[in-house]
Amino acid sequence: MIQDALSSRDDCTLTKRKRKTQQSIVDKLKRQPRLRLPQMQDIAGCRIVVQGGSQVVQQINGLIKYVFASQQWQVEPKIRDKDGYRAIHIIVKADKKFYEIQLRTYAQDIWANLIESLCDEKNTLKYGGTRREEPLMNRLKLLADRFLEIDQKAHEVIYDDYREQIKEAIRDVLSD
Numbered sequence: 001m002i003q004d005a006l007s008s009r010d011d012c013t014l015t016k017r018k019r020k021t022q023q024s025i026v027d028k029l030k031r032q033p034r035l036r037l038p039q040m041q042d043i044a045g046c047r048i049v050v051q052g053g054s055q056v057v058q059q060i061n062g063l064i065k066y067v068f069a070s071q072q073w074q075v076e077p078k079i080r081d082k083d084g085y086r087a088i089h090i091i092v093k094a095d096k097k098f099y100e101i102q103l104r105t106y107a108q109d110i111w112a113n114l115i116e117s118l119c120d121e122k123n124t125l126k127y128g129g130t131r132r133e134e135p136l137m138n139r140l141k142l143l144a145d146r147f148l149e150i151d152q153k154a155h156e157v158i159y160d161d162y163r164e165q166i167k168e169a170i171r172d173v174l175s176d
Contacts, residue, residue, distance in 0.1 A: 006060070048104070050105050053162065065077060073093060076091040077090050078091060086144060108151070142173050150165045
């Protein structure tokens, strides 16, 4: 359904995502002791990376919500904005099963992938960091804020310039 809805657009990529790994599920249940497995909404789903900023993400968000709602699926959008991580998560439910669709701008995707690549085996950085990781996490939050500014104005520039602004922000914030 998502591929059909986005087939006429050339400004996003649909990234298929495997189901959550068993270890990932166990880790999440430990982090959120009140959560029960049947309530977990992100075991299956996909990610859409938008080649542009906030305005394009909002357009695609509206389109996807419409597509699922028109099929009588329950649709619940959630905006995630914590510790620098930003994305729109659309939770759809059909037949007592949840599916999560993540919408990210290109900049948000770079940020999230950077965090993933810097994580250790305990993934502490991914969830706000430890005291030892605080200086790095502060820089990463600053980078996320710079990306937000870039995303909010992305519709005013061509895609190549948008990508260059992202590279500049990375150099400015992370170089030392």
